[in-house]
Amino acid sequence: MQGIIKQVGSFFQHSLVSRVLQAVLVSFFLLTIVFFLLRLIPGDPAMVLLGENASMGQVEEYRKLLGLDRPPMEQYVDYMSNAFQGDLGVSILRRQSVVKIIASRLPVSLWLAGSTVAMVFVLALPLGLLAAVYHRTWFGYFFRVTTSIAISTPIYFTSLVILLLLAVKLDLVPIAGYDPEFPKNLRTLFAPALTNSILLAPVLARILQASVIDTMEEEFVEAAIVRGVKPLRFMWHYLLRPSLAPCIAALGYFAATVVSYGVLIEIIFNLPGVGMSLIEFVRAFDYTAVQGFVALTGLLVVATTLLADLLNAWLDPRANLK
Amino acid sequence: MINHDPGSSPPLLSVNKLRVSFRVGSGINLPVIDTADFILEPQGSLGLVGESGSGKTMLCRTLIGTLARHGAVINGGNITFSGQPITNLGESEWRKLRGHQIGYIPQSSMAGLNPILTIKSQLSEVVKHSTGGSESEVRREVLGLLERVRIPRPTAVMRSRPHQLSGGMRQRVIIAAAIAQGPKLLIADEPTTALDVTVQSEILALINELREELGMALLLVSHDLAVIEEMCSLMAVMYAGATVEVGPTENLISSPNHPYTRALNTSRTDKARPGDLLESIPGDAVSVGHWPNGCRFWPRCPIADLDCQDGLQPDLLAIEQRASACIHSDRMEVTD
Ligand SMILES: Nc1ncnc2c1ncn2[C@@H]1O[C@H](COP(=O)(O)OP(=O)(O)OP(=O)(O)O)[C@@H](O)[C@H]1O
Ligand SMILES: [Mg+2]
Numbered sequence: 001m002q003g004i005i006k007q008v009g010s011f012f013q014h015s016l017v018s019r020v021l022q023a024v025l026v027s028f029f030l031l032t033i034v035f036f037l038l039r040l041i042p043g044d045p046a047m048v049l050l051g052e053n054a055s056m057g058q059v060e061e062y063r064k065l066l067g068l069d070r071p072p073m074e075q076y077v078d079y080m081s082n083a084f085q086g087d088l089g090v091s092i093l094r095r096q097s098v099v100k101i102i103a104s105r106l107p108v109s110l111w112l113a114g115s116t117v118a119m120v121f122v123l124a125l126p127l128g129l130l131a132a133v134y135h136r137t138w139f140g141y142f143f144r145v146t147t148s149i150a151i152s153t154p155i156y157f158t159s160l161v162i163l164l165l166l167a168v169k170l171d172l173v174p175i176a177g178y179d180p181e182f183p184k185n186l187r188t189l190f191a192p193a194l195t196n197s198i199l200l201a202p203v204l205a206r207i208l209q210a211s212v213i214d215t216m217e218e219e220f221v222e223a224a225i226v227r228g229v230k231p232l233r234f235m236w237h238y239l240l241r242p243s244l245a246p247c248i249a250a251l252g253y254f255a256a257t258v259v260s261y262g263v264l265i266e267i268i269f270n271l272p273g274v275g276m277s278l279i280e281f282v283r284a285f286d287y288t289a290v291q292g293f294v295a296l297t298g299l300l301v302v303a304t305t306l307l308a309d310l311l312n313a314w315l316d317p318r319a320n321l322k
Numbered sequence: 323m324i325n326h327d328p329g330s331s332p333p334l335l336s337v338n339k340l341r342v343s344f345r346v347g348s349g350i351n352l353p354v355i356d357t358a359d360f361i362l363e364p365q366g367s368l369g370l371v372g373e374s375g376s377g378k379t380m381l382c383r384t385l386i387g388t389l390a391r392h393g394a395v396i397n398g399g400n401i402t403f404s405g406q407p408i409t410n411l412g413e414s415e416w417r418k419l420r421g422h423q424i425g426y427i428p429q430s431s432m433a434g435l436n437p438i439l440t441i442k443s444q445l446s447e448v449v450k451h452s453t454g455g456s457e458s459e460v461r462r463e464v465l466g467l468l469e470r471v472r473i474p475r476p477t478a479v480m481r482s483r484p485h486q487l488s489g490g491m492r493q494r495v496i497i498a499a500a501i502a503q504g505p506k507l508l509i510a511d512e513p514t515t516a517l518d519v520t521v522q523s524e525i526l527a528l529i530n531e532l533r534e535e536l537g538m539a540l541l542l543v544s545h546d547l548a549v550i551e552e553m554c555s556l557m558a559v560m561y562a563g564a565t566v567e568v569g570p571t572e573n574l575i576s577s578p579n580h581p582y583t584r585a586l587n588t589s590r591t592d593k594a595r596p597g598d599l600l601e602s603i604p605g606d607a608v609s610v611g612h613w614p615n616g617c618r619f620w621p622r623c624p625i626a627d628l629d630c631q632d633g634l635q636p637d638l639l640a641i642e643q644r645a646s647a648c649i650h651s652d653r654m655e656v657t658d
Contacts, residue, residue, distance in 0.1 A: 136393055218433050219428035219429060220433055220435050220437075222383070222388060222426070222428050223426060223434055223435075223499065223500075224436070225388055225391075225420070226420045226424070226426040226500075227421050227447055227448050227499055228417055228420055228421045228422075228447075229447050230447075233447070237436065237439055237443075241438055242436065242437065242438055316437075
C-alpha cells in the first residue's frame with residue numbers, strides 16, 4: 001500500500017508541473033482564439049445593450065466607455081496581462097466581476113458534471129463487463145442494439161422521455177429547478193445526470209467491452225482460470241483492471257462532452273449553472289464574460305486529463321515507467 | 323486404438339476419437355480437432371508435436387475445460403481422467419479438477435502472468451492459506467513456492483511485477499503457480515519457445531525435477547523434436563487437427579510409420595551437420611476450414627496415391643505399441 005502511495009506521489013510531482021504548464025498554454029490559446037473570433041462576429045455589446053432605438057452617436061459613446069474603440073491588439077494585450085493575474089474583467093451585461101459570476105454559477109455545473117461522470121461509470125462498468133463476458137450470447141446482441149439506439153437518440157428527446165417517466169408518471173423527481181443544499185440537490189440532479197449518462201454510458205461501455213474481450217484472450221486469464229482465482233478477484237484484477245486504460249483515456253473526450261452537453265441540459269432542466277448563463281452572455285455579446293467562461297472550460301478539461309493520468313497510474317503500474 | 327493393458331489401473335488420461343469444433347454461427351461448426359487419440363499413464367510423459375495451427379493449443383484447452391470461452395465445443399469422442407469421464411463436465415466440476423488435478427502452463431511466457439499484479443499477489447492465489455491465512459503465513463508459503471522453482475533472491479522477486487523479470491524468471495513463476503496445488507498432470511504448451519537455449523534447458527530440467535518430486539504426468543506441446551525426445555517417452559504427432567501417429571518417442575523418430583512424422587524428422591535443424599541440405603516439408607500447412615478430403619496430408623505427401631484422396635481422414639491403426647493413420651505405412655521402408 002505504501003509503495004502505491006509513493007509511486008502515485010512521485011508521478012504526481014513529476015506530471016503536475018507539466019500539467020500546470022499545459023493548462024496555462026491551453027487556456028492561453030483558447031483565450032486568444034475566442035478573443036478574436038468574438039470580435040469577428042457582426043454586432044457588438046453596445047448595440048445590444050442600448051437597444052434598436054439608440055442613435056449612432058450614443059452607440060459610439062458607449063463603445064468608448066467600454067474601451068471597445070481602441071485597436072483590438074491593444075485590448076488583447078491589456079486583457080491577457082490582467083487575465084494572467086487572475087482578473088478576468090467585468091461583465092459588460094451585468095457590471096459584475098466575471099470571476100464572481102463564475103464562482104456563483106460553477107458549483108451547480110460541477111455538481112452536474114460530477115454526478116454525470118459517477119453515473120456514467122456506475123452504468124458503464126458492469127454493462128461493459130457483462131457484454132464482454134457474454135458477447136457470444138443473446139445478451140451481446142441485445143447490448144449492441146440498445147447501445148446503438150441510446151447513442152443515436154437526440155438529447156432533447158431523451159430528456160423528454162426521462163422527464164415524462166420520472167417526473168410526470170412516477171413523480172420521483174422534480175420537473176425542473178435546483179435545490180442548492182447538499183443531499184437534496186442530488187434529487188434535482190438525478191434526471192439531468194441520467195439524461196447525459198444515457199448518451200455517454202453506452203460509448204464507455206462499448207470501449208470497455210472491446211477492451212475486456214481483448215483481455216479475455218490473454219494467456220494470463222486462461223492461466224488464472226486454471227488456478228481457480230476467486231470470482232470477484234478475477235473480475236476486478238484479471239478482467240477489469242487490465243482493460244480500463246482505454247476508458248480512462250476516453251475521460252478526456254468525456255470532459256469536453258460533459259461540459260458541452262451540460263450547457264444544453266442546464267437549459268432543458270432549468271439549472272442555474274455556468275451553461276445557462278453562457279447563452280445569455282453570448283446573445284448580449286458580453287465579450288468579457290464569454291472569454292472568462294471559455295478559459296474556465298479549458299482549465300476544466302486539462303484538470304480532468306490530469307485526473308485521468310493519476311487514475312491510470314494507480315490502476316496500471318506499468319504506466320509509471322513511461 | 324492404442325492398447326492399454328486392461329488388468330492394470332486405469333490410465334491417467336485417455337482421449338478417444340475426440341472431435342472439437344468452433345461454433346461459427348447457429349448450427350454451423352468449424353472443425354479444429356478431428357480426431358485426437360492418445361493415452362497417458364500416471365506419471366507418464368507425452369509430447370505433442372505438429373505445425374502451427376494443427377490444433378495443439380485447442381487440444382490443451384479441451385483438457386482444462388476452457389473451450390466455451392473460445393467459442394468451441396466437443397462434438398465427438400470422449401475423454402477420461404483417472405478413469406472418470408470428463409467429456410461433459412460442468413463448470414463447477416471443472417473447478418475441482420483444474421489446478422488441483424491438472425496444472426497448466428500457457429503458451430506465452432510473456433503473457434502468462436498478469437502484468438499489473440506483483441508476483442506475490444499472483445502466487446498467493448494458489449497457496450494453502452490464501453483464504454483465512456495470516457499475512458506472514460501466506461508470505462512464507464509464497465517464498466517456499468519460489469524456492470521450489472529455484473528462483474534466486476525470492477524476496478525481491480516476490481515484490482516485483484512481471485515486466486521487471488527476465489523471460490526465464492517469469493516462466494519459473496508460471497511453473498510455480500501451475501504446480502502449487504500438486505496436480506497429477508501438468509500440461510505445458512510450448513514452455514520454452516521465446517527463451518534462449520541455456521534458459522530453455524534450465525526450464526526443462528526444472529520441469530523434470532518437479533515431475534519426479536510430485537509424481538506428475540506431463541503433456542508437453544512443442545515444435546521441437548529434440549525437446550520431445552529429451553523429455554517424453556511417448557509422442558503424438560498432430561496434423562490438421564488429427565493425431566496421425568502415436569507411440570514411443572524413440573520408435574517414432576528412428577522408424578516413423580507416417581510420412582508426416584518422417585518429414586518432421588528430416589526437417590529437424592538440431593541433427594543437421596554443417597553443409598547438409600535441410601529438407602523442408604513441401605507445400606503449406608493446411609488451415610482450419612480448408613482441410614482436403616481423404617488423408618489431410620496427401621497434397622504434401624511423397625507416397626500418396628489416389629486411394630489417399632477420397633473419403634475421411636483415416637483412423638489410427640494400432641500395431642503393437644504404436645499407431646499410424648497412414649494407409650500405406652507398409653511402404654514407408656521402401657521409399658526411404
Ligand atoms: N476463435 C477462433 N475461430 C476460428 N478459428 C480459430 C479460432 N481460434 C483459433 N483458430 C484456429 O484454430 C487453429 C488451431 O489453433 P491452435 O492455437 O490450437 O494451433 P496450435 O497448434 O497451437 O498452433 P501454434 O503452434 O501456432 O501454437 C488455427 O488454425 C487457428 O487459426
Ligand atoms: Mg499453440
